[in-house]
Amino acid sequence: MAATSSAGVLRVCWRCARPNFLVLAPLCAGLAVTSAWLDGRAPEGAAILLVLLAALLAHAAVNLFNEHHDFASGLDATTRRTPFSGGSGALPEHPDAARAVHRAALACLAGVVIIGAWCLWRAGPALLLYGLLGLALVVAYTGWLTRRPWLCLMAPGVGFGTLMVIGANHALTGGFSATALAVSAVPTLMVSALLLANQLPDIEPDRWVGRHHLAIMLGARRAARLVAVLVFGAFLVVPLAWAAGWLPAETGLMWLAAPVALRLIVGLWRLPSDVDAGDFAGLLPLLGLNVALLLASLSLLNLGLWLAA
Incomplete structure (x- = not known):
């Protein structure tokens, strides 16, 4: 087999970063920004860009480490690839x-550490816990967790929900936010549901x-039914948090996606034996629906927080 050219190596690294899925990280980190605005704080534009970049690099690092590990372990040789599971197929090719x-994964991780150090200097030592837990999840997910x-x-929900939303909000504002805590429950549940579904x-x-x-x-x-329960729980978060006074009524915009969620939940619950x-065959359309639901729900949630700010 001929050696891959430099341009070809870059294309492989790009494919292994799974760019089609990287929009998830800015949407989750975006909740940190919109919740800060709702709380009456206005982060600097440069700080917002750096936090969004750190989220993007962290997500890319996880994907790159995962692709490298799956290739090195021999998993890529046995798996059946779908648009939502089984990896990109770039390394077997x-x-x-x-x-x-592997070096690209380390470079992305180094970028996260550099931005994290700046956030730590800016927001104080309380941010260190978020950073250490986040790094541990990135490094340990594929090989250990x-x-x-x-x-x-x-782990996926904690990384994209709890750490990315609450931690990024803390980095931007210098303090803890009950709004960020409440809104983080949505990606915490939905991202864990997404990864579980894609493992099926x-x-x-x-x-x-x-x-x-x-x-x-x-x-x-049974795992598909657990995914359905997690998605249902995510949609309950907004009305319960609104009733408790933690989120504004505008976040109810997320419920515009409820018909899609209902279709997904019913489909997952009724999967044949x-x-x-x-x-x-009956699962693959639901996996696509799950991805679309997650991205639409987080977009609507960000919009609701922005409108209420």
Whole structure:
């Protein structure tokens, strides 16, 4: 096989970063910005850009580490790729780019650390806990957390919801925000639901390389129902937080996506038993619907906070 050119290596790194999914990080970090505006604080434009960039780099680092690990472990050789699972397929096509992908992951992580150090200097030592937990999740997710079912379920939501929203809000404002805490529950639940759903087609390949996440432990059908429960819980957050006085009525805009959520929940709950035997034909459209629902819900939530600010 001919060596991959420099331009080709860059394209492989770009594909391994999974750019189609990177919009999630700015939407989650955006909740930190809009919640700060709602609380009457106006972060500087440069600070907002740096926080959004750190979120983007952290997400890219996770994807790059995951792609490299899956290639090195042999998982890529056994998995059946879908648009939502199984990796990009870039490294099996260009195995000589593996080292470059790993270096790209480290470079993204270094960028997060540099921006985090600036935030720490700006907002104080309380921010250190968010940073250390975030780095631990980035580094440990693929190789360690995917072997611990409940931690594997919680880790994506904690990273994109709890840490990215509350931590970024703290970095921008210098203090804790009850608004950010309330709104962070939505991505915490929905991102964990997304990652669990996307693990369903990979149950057998993941089992083969020694992973032990909830999709493996529960089986595809029961895990799909847990995804449905998490999505339902995310949609309950807004009216409950509004009733408690923690979120404004405008965040109810998220419920414009409720018909899509209902369709997803019903579809996941009614998956036929064939899915446990590896027939994922009925699942794949729901995976696409799940991604669209997550991005639409977070966009509407950001819009609601912005309108209320």
